[in-house]
Amino acid sequence: MTSDDTPRLNRRTLLKGTGVAGVALTAGCVSTTDDEGTSTPTDGGGGGGGGGDTDTETEMDDGGDEMSGPYTIGMVNSLTGSLSAFGQRNERGKELALAAVNETTINGAELEIISEDSESQAQSGVSAAQKLVNQDGVPFVIGAVGSGVSLAIYESVIQGTDVVQLSQNSTSPDLTNFPGLLRMSPTGSTQSTALSNIISEDGFDSVALAWVNNDYGQGLAETFRDQWGGEIAYDQPHDQGQSSYSSTVSGMANSGADAWVFITYQPEFTSMAQEAFSNGYEATYYGADSVAGPDVLANTPEGSLDGMKIVTPSAAIDQENYQNFASEFESEYGEAPTSWSAFAYDCVVTAALSIATADEFTGAALQETVRDVTRPDGEEVFTFAEAMEVLGEDGSAADINYEGVSGPIDFDENGDPVGFLQILTVEDHEYTQTGTIEG
CATH class of the missing domain: 3.40.50.2300 (Response regulator)
Structure with a gap:
């Protein structure tokens, strides 16, 4: 939520910190445990991950009606390894969500997602997240599939920064002990x-x-x-x-x-x-x-x-928005989606709505909106386009309650969703x- 007199990310706002330029971060040596239970030294990143000042700006077009872009965020996915079957469905859900977001646009600008492979292992996942945060300067990371990978990324790269982490698939009960690590799938x-x-x-x-x-x-x-x-x-x-x-x-x-x-x-x-x-x-x-x-x-x-x-x-297989998503998925890929595809889809839409309602495109600002865009107090919206219509030029995160294709989200104090x-x-x-x- 933001103050009414604070400039927001709308078509008449100058945005700083697009997340495209790299951010200078402090590196430290952190020990983490991978999915095989082995201890691996990693080079953990500190700093803001897109939350600090950068040398680039996203400005209005000459007409003052639309924002230039894109907004760039990251995704750590299991493209290879033992969880690659989930990763493939994630990629497909992500692509459908991107298409939906960019058809409407985020106040005139498109969303871009840089995908990196965790190889279904914690060490590779940490390296992928470090690349996204340290080199690409993204303020928002979707990831990961495996719970051990998500925790390793959080503890080695995200914790202590302003970067938002939202896991698409991790279900371990242990994630509940890390409120800063959000997840779309239920515990x-x-x-x-x-x-x-x-x-x-x-x-x-x-x-x-x-x-x-x-x-x-x-x-x-x-x-x-x-x-x-x-x-x-x-x-x-x-x-x-x-x-x-x-x-x-x-x-x-x-x-x-x-x-x-x-x-x-x-x-x-x-x-x-x-x-x-x-x-x-x-x-x-x-x-x-x-x-x-x-x-x-x-x-x-x-x-x-x-x-x-x-x-x-x-x-939420009985919801109309899920049924439309499933129909589109089958038309595009020749098979029915799984719930994991739906979770990845909702991660992208939630990220996009967080960006659309934040004061600026930084990790600190997105931390303020990522939970509120799915709160039950707002007006129920079932698609990104519907949400943007409700928000209009100067709506706030509290004005909408995104009901995902995976169902109600409503992150609790531990970062867990409602879920079915x-x-x-x-x-x-x-x-x-x-x-x-x-x-």
Whole structure:
């Protein structure tokens, strides 16, 4: 929110600090933990990341009606590595959102996003974020997919600066402990609670729990233990990228538990499911969000996963704006979007609305607006164009409540959104939605 007599980013305002020029930042040596649990020294950036003065300006055109541009922000995404399936959907959601924003424009100027690859690893994610903040001078970073990557970026690059960080996909409960790190997808603690309830309702009182050894896996596993009232007969971590997970599946089988819970990623779960099938192990499978995907179904034997239940963050599939988004996505890419595409889409629109309502294009100014553009006190808007129409020439962030294609956002004091969950059940080797849960 801003004072009524403070100049804002409208068509008659001179903007300073476009984020295109680099910003001089202080570097320090920070130790962070990557997704494999190894300690990696990184060169953390300090300073404002677009929040300080620069040598460039974004000025009005000669006619005084429109702003020149573009406004440049950054995105750290899993373009390669074990989370690349999510990253690809993120890129597609991002591109559709960019098209929607730039068709309307931010008070006459376009939005530009520089995408960098985290390689699904914390060290590479930190390097990508350092490049965006230190070299490109962006005041706003969307990122990342993996929770461990997002936390590493925040602790090594963002914390102590004015740069806004908004994760598109990270669900680890640990992120709740870092209020300065916003996220679009709901906390995984709601998934763990839902999984516990579903398994209990299905009549099981003993489970085998396999979880990936990083912030994401540790956080969801811990919440599951807290919520589960029965026996945990097997409870072991595993690393990413192993050539075989025979010890994991044999341990789960030997535990005697009839319900197996997987908190891991698609490639790792695919290997486990293949090895369990080839060894003739039988159990009822349950999983957190990141075990679901078309590649999993394509690379596991027909019928081997039937009956598996997965709890995953859900988009607002009943809303008209989501249905329009899904139709556009299918028309452009020949397949239906996932909730992860919707989260990436909403990250871009939220960033654009933050820019449109801020006093200036700096990290400090965007910190003041990024939460308010999705507050329930404002007028509900369902598209970027609708929001800009409501804002007019001199509206404020408090005037609008962007209801995303992923549903209500309304960041709380910890940077977590409201969110919804859906239950997917594998039937005839296809995912079928069999329920929804409000987060």
